[in-house]
Amino acid sequence: MPARFDAHSHLPDSYSAPNNHHRVVCGTCESDWDAILAHAASEDRVIPMLGLHPWFVSEASQAWRPRLESLLRSHRVGVGECGLDFARKDSDRSLQEAAFRAQLRLAHAIHRPVAMHVVRAWGRLLDLLREEGVPKAGAMVHAYAGSPETALALQAMGVFVSFSSDLLKPDRPKVREALLSVDASHLLLETDGTAELDRVVETAAALRGVSAEVLATQTWENGQLCFKELLV
Numbered sequence: 001m002p003a004r005f006d007a008h009s010h011l012p013d014s015y016s017a018p019n020n021h022h023r024v025v026c027g028t029c030e031s032d033w034d035a036i037l038a039h040a041a042s043e044d045r046v047i048p049m050l051g052l053h054p055w056f057v058s059e060a061s062q063a064w065r066p067r068l069e070s071l072l073r074s075h076r077v078g079v080g081e082c083g084l085d086f087a088r089k090d091s092d093r094s095l096q097e098a099a100f101r102a103q104l105r106l107a108h109a110i111h112r113p114v115a116m117h118v119v120r121a122w123g124r125l126l127d128l129l130r131e132e133g134v135p136k137a138g139a140m141v142h143a144y145a146g147s148p149e150t151a152l153a154l155q156a157m158g159v160f161v162s163f164s165s166d167l168l169k170p171d172r173p174k175v176r177e178a179l180l181s182v183d184a185s186h187l188l189l190e191t192d193g194t195a196e197l198d199r200v201v202e203t204a205a206a207l208r209g210v211s212a213e214v215l216a217t218q219t220w221e222n223g224q225l226c227f228k229e230l231l232v
Helices: 030-042 054-059 064-074 093-110 122-132 148-156 173-181 197-208 212-226
Strands: 004-009 021-026 046-050 078-085 114-119 139-141 160-163 187-189
Touching (some): 004 212, 021 030, 030 046, 078 093, 148 160, 187 212
Parallel strands (some): 004 021, 021 046, 160 187
16 A cells, blocks of 8 residues: 555544554644643654634634744644635634634744634735745645645645545535646545545545546655655
8 A cells, every 4th residue: 555644633533544554634723722732742654733723713812823833943843734714704814814823923033934824815825925934944825725726826836735525525516626626746645533544545646637646656655745844
């Protein structure tokens, strides 16, 4: 079996990954950062990320940013999961944008890859990435659910586009359509901690008309490139 790269997952693990799988495991708030670091220290297949998810910006402590910067400087970890989520009516968009900008700037300053969560905020994401710049160490949008046009715009900026187990759902035709718009050189696949990676790979491969082995190899290579700063 070729090596597989799970571009986005969380704690706790929902499945047991084979020895040749690498997994990006993302933190979402201050309370799980230590657990992410401990898990990565005990498992060499884990690529750790620490971030403040947009759902949790309103309850973060005033010290979240300096603490995150300290952890980034003292550990080989990436930035994320961070981003924008405007789906909830009570979302504080300005607070989300401020937290996202801060984390993009940390990724630039410390030269780390960033993993982004985006829901109903695609136009604003593109605006902020143009203003702040895409981190040169690597950037990906996880669980992509935007339009093919936005996917093309992200690729042009050097952002990797990752698809989750939503591909397994026949009632998500737009996600499947977007999958076909992403060039193989910018494609990643993930479980988001909710499915077996093999199923995601097999489904994506069938939709794209290639073998699962070919797609697994391509997304493995893309994962190695996107997260190269955490793999040396």
